Amino acid sequence: MRRSLLFLPGNNPGMLGNGDTLDADGIILDLEDAVAPNEKDAARILVRNALQTLHYKACEIIVRINGLDTSYWQDDLEAIIPAGPDIIMPTKVSGADYIHELAAKITAVEKSCGMEIGKTKVLPLLETAVGVENAYPIAIADKRIIGLFLGAEDLTADLRCKRTKEGQEIFYARTRLVMAARAAGVDAYDTPFTDANDLEGLRKDAILARSLGFSGKTAINPRHIDCINEVFSPSQADIEYAKEVFAAIEEGKKLGKGAVALRGKMIDKPIVARAQQVLDAAKAIYGGDIL
């Protein structure tokens, strides 16, 4: 379950120490934009140590590494992968070749430290026009890829337009990303909402993202996590409906019916799949009691 993913600066020991208590489903330890060039080495070692010692149990660990156009990314991987992060997030991913080069390096590092090959997943950050255009080839480029993540700040700079709260300018990029991700059978994660204090605006933005099919949303401000979690959690109504779906199927089995209807609609495979997703998410969020 990845409703919310929270960025944490990689060179900040105070924040790293408490990162797992902020209720985000995943934390993104940032070695890239949050770290000055002359501190890349320090951040890398700090994040590695934090991963080895702090045992973040309650959330998934993502590490955002420096771009393949820098001299840092290989050192990043060599230091971090043995410490066992769940996911690596490369930035400004432009196409499948980028992923191939990255995956090869990850494999080499996993091999050299005796890890299971393929254990480390990849969540590419698409934040350029060419990246968004290549969303599908990127999504299918490697088995390690578990989703696509949209970065609207850099993207709008590339598109030469203004980034707005309403988000009309990134509407195509959002739906394109979701389309490519789902076509590849992976998830899609939405860009952060950048106004720390506008919680109304955040809610609108998160609801929009969910309605477009995103699986979750990233945040740069911990205050946004509760709202994002709420918006991307199944509602009581969703859960009730999902339970009804399975109850109707059970009922149908008992009566020997082949096809079953619920609330005037035939229950087909997509409905069952969606209902199962809802119950799985509900269980993860609320515990077994809810069912």
Next chain:
Amino acid sequence: MSKLANSLEEAIRSSGLKNGMTISFHHHLRNGDHVLNLVLDTIAKMGLADITVNASSLFDIHMPIIEHIKNGVVTGVETDYMSSALGREFSSGILKKPIIFRTHGGRPSDIINGKSHIDVAFVAAPTSDDMGNCTGKIGKSACGSLGYAFADAACADKVIVVTDNLVAYPLTDFSIAETCVDYVVQVPSIGDPRGIVSGTTTMTKDPIALKIAKYAVKCIQASGLLKDGFSFQTGAGGASLAAAAYLKDVMLEKKIKGSYVMGGITGYLVDMLEAGCFQAIMDVQCFDIKAINSLQNNPKHREVTAEHYASPTAKSCIVDSLDAVILGATEIDLNFNVNVHTDSNGYIMGGAGGHSDAAAGAKLAMIVAPLVRARVPIVCEKVQCISTPGSTVDVLVTQRGIAVNPNRNDLKELFKKAGLPVVSIEELYAKAKEIVGDYVPVQTSDKVIAKIIYRDGTEIDTIKQVKE
């Protein structure tokens, strides 16, 4: 007739202050106070010595008291709270007699029942007439409520009002009446407004403090106390203040009409009053300008005396009716005893203030704190000194879990049912140790540098000097 003295020295002389006597001060001018220093300087100049100072609180601005102690002018200190730089000085053992620490409820109780005899009380008053009718609500050095001055004014042998805003007789909106005042002294300035009150109290942005605040409010909801008639007290620090803000949102959403908020009052609590969440503010101390303005203008916002607030020997006091209180701590041990008298290194910092009083009175007393703060765990095996006994502390709320006192299984069940992350305090302690690593606890010598007097007058613990 006029009680106006020509100078502070003249008033002191007329009061008959002699060596060995006790003088008292309130702390409503906080870290902007000029009066205590002025009085001690004057007393020193007059050649007096061996004076005991009973001040409801002492702040870093009162650092000159150290010189007076070294010179023998001051030989005894009694207070409810001491700030960190001052506390550090006292921790080096400059005072021969142990400091006497009381609570905000115990201090007026002892003054009123005679245990704490005050020879001369100095009442710094932002506004006064020449007969001593005075108030803190108006004046260039306004401080709002004078809650901690009342017992002194009523019971001291002699009372000297010190003001920088003399008005024509009679001051009608007085807090302290002329009937107990002996002399009035006018000075150019009783204090620095910037140190007296904060401009605006702003809410913390620290995500950990905010999370703890959210948990605290969820605890209050789960306890069943949050319904019409609910009463509440909170501190002014990080998570405590944020909790007030979250509580307001919940109360507005669920249309809950609380009865009163009390304590040190900030603009956040005024917001709650004005939004209709509560029907009254019982104000023993104002922390910011919004609080002072509300006290002046809103009849639902009442000044109360410290005795009314928290004295256990009054026929009743406001903490007796309190539903929930949110408090801080330096450390809390496995028996839920709380230390608010020292910092983590064993140096004097703080004091009970109203901590023990509120914890004793409230139906739900919660300590809020991050589990570890800059490698210092909040939970320890045994506190360095007991400020508030564990029997009165119900809950510890941290960002890594909520511990409930075993004597409150009722609360534990309610919290668990509400899905709150309840853990034992031993588990929190183990987690804290895991995070910070092995450490050597602070070592103290046998020298007693302070006595901690609980609100009922008994000595609950002592503070020993730290070994360097």
Next chain:
Amino acid sequence: MNLIKKAIAGTLESSDIMVTVEPASTLKIDLKSSVEKQFSTSIKNTVLAVAKKMNITGANIILVDHGALDCTIRARLETAFLRATKEGQA
């Protein structure tokens, strides 16, 4: 490994430690910490352990600590030592 120049890592922020290292013939530790009483022994042991692991036998190590956890102290030490042994980097 020998230090070839002075190097600094870490900050004076709460929960961090600022480590300054410079070449010397033996290991010398100068520690100031907000949690000196509780952790000075532990911190000094950590410094010695990291120096040993990195094969550093001579260095002046100055630490100004504001409650950094052990993993942070190790990270800052390692970073400072690496910076002090690299050519052409601050």
